[in-house]
Amino acid sequence: MARPHLVLLHAPSVYDFRKEAILYGPVSDVVPSTPIFEMYPIGFVTLAEYLERHGFRTRIVNLAVRMLKDRGFDAEAFIASLDPLAFGLDLHWLPHAQGALEVAKIVKRHHPQTPVIMGGFSASYYHQELVARQEVDYVLRGDSTEEPLLQLMKALASGGALDRVANLTWRDERGEVKVNPLTYLPPDLSDVALDYSHLVKAVVRDRDLASNVPFFNWLGYPIMAGLSCRGCTHGCVTCGGSAYASRHLFGREKPAYRRPEMLAQDIKDIRRFSRGPVIVLGDIRQAGIDHAQKLLSSLQGTEGEAIVELFAPASREFLEEMASALPHFALEISVESHDPVVRRAFGKHYPNREMERTMEYALEAGCQRVDIFFMIGLPKQTPRSVMETIDYCEVLLERFGGDGRLHPFISPLAPFLDPGSAAFEEPEQHGYRLFYRTLEEHRQALLLPSWKYILNYETRWMKRSEIVEATYEAQLRLNRLKAAYGLMSSEERLATEERIAKAKELVGCIDRLLEIEEEARRKRELQALKPQMDKVNFATLPEDRELALPVGWGRWNPFWAARLVAQEWWEDLKGGR
Numbered sequence: 001m002a003r004p005h006l007v008l009l010h011a012p013s014v015y016d017f018r019k020e021a022i023l024y025g026p027v028s029d030v031v032p033s034t035p036i037f038e039m040y041p042i043g044f045v046t047l048a049e050y051l052e053r054h055g056f057r058t059r060i061v062n063l064a065v066r067m068l069k070d071r072g073f074d075a076e077a078f079i080a081s082l083d084p085l086a087f088g089l090d091l092h093w094l095p096h097a098q099g100a101l102e103v104a105k106i107v108k109r110h111h112p113q114t115p116v117i118m119g120g121f122s123a124s125y126y127h128q129e130l131v132a133r134q135e136v137d138y139v140l141r142g143d144s145t146e147e148p149l150l151q152l153m154k155a156l157a158s159g160g161a162l163d164r165v166a167n168l169t170w171r172d173e174r175g176e177v178k179v180n181p182l183t184y185l186p187p188d189l190s191d192v193a194l195d196y197s198h199l200v201k202a203v204v205r206d207r208d209l210a211s212n213v214p215f216f217n218w219l220g221y222p223i224m225a226g227l228s229c230r231g232c233t234h235g236c237v238t239c240g241g242s243a244y245a246s247r248h249l250f251g252r253e254k255p256a257y258r259r260p261e262m263l264a265q266d267i268k269d270i271r272r273f274s275r276g277p278v279i280v281l282g283d284i285r286q287a288g289i290d291h292a293q294k295l296l297s298s299l300q301g302t303e304g305e306a307i308v309e310l311f312a313p314a315s316r317e318f319l320e321e322m323a324s325a326l327p328h329f330a331l332e333i334s335v336e337s338h339d340p341v342v343r344r345a346f347g348k349h350y351p352n353r354e355m356e357r358t359m360e361y362a363l364e365a366g367c368q369r370v371d372i373f374f375m376i377g378l379p380k381q382t383p384r385s386v387m388e389t390i391d392y393c394e395v396l397l398e399r400f401g402g403d404g405r406l407h408p409f410i411s412p413l414a415p416f417l418d419p420g421s422a423a424f425e426e427p428e429q430h431g432y433r434l435f436y437r438t439l440e441e442h443r444q445a446l447l448l449p450s451w452k453y454i455l456n457y458e459t460r461w462m463k464r465s466e467i468v469e470a471t472y473e474a475q476l477r478l479n480r481l482k483a484a485y486g487l488m489s490s491e492e493r494l495a496t497e498e499r500i501a502k503a504k505e506l507v508g509c510i511d512r513l514l515e516i517e518e519e520a521r522r523k524r525e526l527q528a529l530k531p532q533m534d535k536v537n538f539a540t541l542p543e544d545r546e547l548a549l550p551v552g553w554g555r556w557n558p559f560w561a562a563r564l565v566a567q568e569w570w571e572d573l574k575g576g577r
């Protein structure tokens with residue numbers, strides 16, 4: 001195996017999650033990860049592809065999945081065994097503040113001379129605080145760092161000047177922090193490729209399946225993404241990727257779009273080797289309806305499950321076009337609240353009837369599934385309003401739920417209000433109160449024993465304890481409703497109910513233990529609760545955590561995968577690797 005130039009490491013949100021006694025809460029209920037957020041940013045795939053295209057061998061190591069899969073996996077020894085020219089770590093999502101910094105420290109302990117590069121949305125926000133730490137050498141800012149990372153790798157390989165690397169924050173020989181200008185901000189996505197075949201080949205090249213999988217259950221549910229844009233035209237006040245945040249953080253005035261023909265090709269390429277679902281990230285109408293129609297006509301009749309996001313109501317004609325292009329399409333719609341006043345305060349401006357019509361048109365057009373998402377912790381939202389949202393779910397299920405295609409979800413805005421979002425920057429104006437602001441404060445908060453204290457905010461309308469209580473109550477009621485409408489079996493309903501009851505009990509226990517003044521005893525008693533906490537934290541993980549290829553074999557096109565594997569073996573042989 002040849003030595004990689006760059007190793008991209010993805011840390012769990014809390015490095016020592018296997019030892020720390022923490023009740024993470026339902027923070028990852030609507031994403032494929034567990035609460036330690038083991039999924040790496042898809043940017044890892046575009047970064048790796050870009051660097052390899054320009055001659056820099058890049059290896060992805062999902063430490064979080066490896067630690068989750070194998071309780072005995074020694075992450076530190078593994079890091080010590082690597083020997084690249086540089087390490088890259090994502091601090092994309094702020095919930096990784098503790099894990100990513102701890103991994104950076106381990107890297108420095110074993111490789112004091114090897115540069116540590118960080119990137120991602122949160123790294124961009126906290127770039128100065130990051131490079132002031134000894135364990136971090138460089139931060140690349142921006143939502144598009146493929147080219148700046150290549151410039152940095154070239155400079156590191158040849159001893160070139162660092163002040164010319166775009167978007168770089170670094171320390172000079174005197175330890176002074178330098179912030180290079182944000183000069184790289186591509187206006188479109190023509191130069192990046194979300195090429196998953198790179199992953200398949202890397203598995204063969206590095207003889208390492210577990211390090212490459214994007215999240216724990218990916219082999220069983222191999223969802224892949226098509227990227228329609230970077231940035232967003234919308235202004236949701238709690239979102240760190242909104243138009244407001246992109247402008248302030250990256251100087252992005254409008255999103256960078258992938259050309260429709262290119263995006264259609266990306267999706268068809270995925271289809272060649274995977275029969276799993278493809279999610280198209282970003283509402284495809286953001287660049288205008290013509291752009292969306294061009295994409296749909298290039299996709300005409302594409303088979304397989306395609307998940308499409310809608311950020312606002314859609315017309316009947318549009319949904320019919322969608323059905324003709326993607327006959328097995330599913331929709332994801334975040335309406336946030338049943339109450340248009342709350343929704344407006346959040347930054348979404350449409351009445352319920354328009355979205356209800358959208359659901360009706362979609363289902364009539366043959367949409368396979370409509371997922372509707374509601375959130376807890378919003379401006380102007382009270383505990384009572386949260387319960388009324390569940391009443392509204394019943395109204396929707398009564399109207400559309402007959403054949404099981406409509407699926408409502410409710411989850412808390414947790415663990416953190418996004419840095420860079422309008423609500424984080426101007427909390428009082430949006431009715432928020434922040435408990436933590438700096439990176440270090442968030443890092444420390446992640447080690448607190450309950451999500452009630454990890455939450456970095458409360459609102460004028462709900463205290464942290466009310467957010468926690470309303471979440472469990474709403475999830476309990478929604479669970480019962482879903483069982484009544486045949487969306488889950490009675491065994492599933494009972495199992496979820498038991499888990500929620502256990503979680504509520506643990507929140508209370510932790511509160512009581514936190515009153516113990518003697519630190520050693522407090523820690524000991526919290527530690528004694530860890531097995532029960534983990535039963536709730538990782539309830540969705542199988543007991544037997546082996547990852548093996550055949551798990552989701554039916555979802556793969558074996559001929560195409562075999563072709564990619566053979567190609568890589570051939571390259572291996574030719575290159576004498």
Ligand code: B12
Pocket residue numbers: 027028029030031032033036037038039040041042043044046047088089090091092093094095117118119120121122140142143144145146149227229230231232238239240241242281414415418419
């Ligand atoms: C798609 C998306 C998702 C997908 C993730 C797909 C994936 N694996 O990346 C899903 C739906 C699963 C998701 C989940 C979550 N998300 Co999200 N997500 C987005 C969204 C809409 C687009 C991001 C995107 O596609 N970017 C394009 C890709 C190609 O680039 P990228 O992955 O960002 O990587 C580039 C740069 O960030 C940077 N970079 C990243 N890592 C590194 C590392 C190094 C070393 C370097 C140099 C550069 C670098 O360079 C990359 C290439 O240019 C943004 C909002 C927005 N409009 O941007 C929110 C956003 C990023 N998500 C956010 C959050 C909070 C979450 C969750 C924590 C929510 C939750 N509680 O469940 C989870 C975390 C999941 C996990 N890790 O397990 C916040 C992050 C705010 C913050 N600063 O913390 C955002 C900004 C807004 C939001 N609230 O949704 N998300």
Ligand code: SF4
Pocket residue numbers: 232233234235236239240241242243311
């Ligand atoms: S939450 Fe709102 S602002 Fe953020 S990416 Fe989604 S639609 Fe855009």
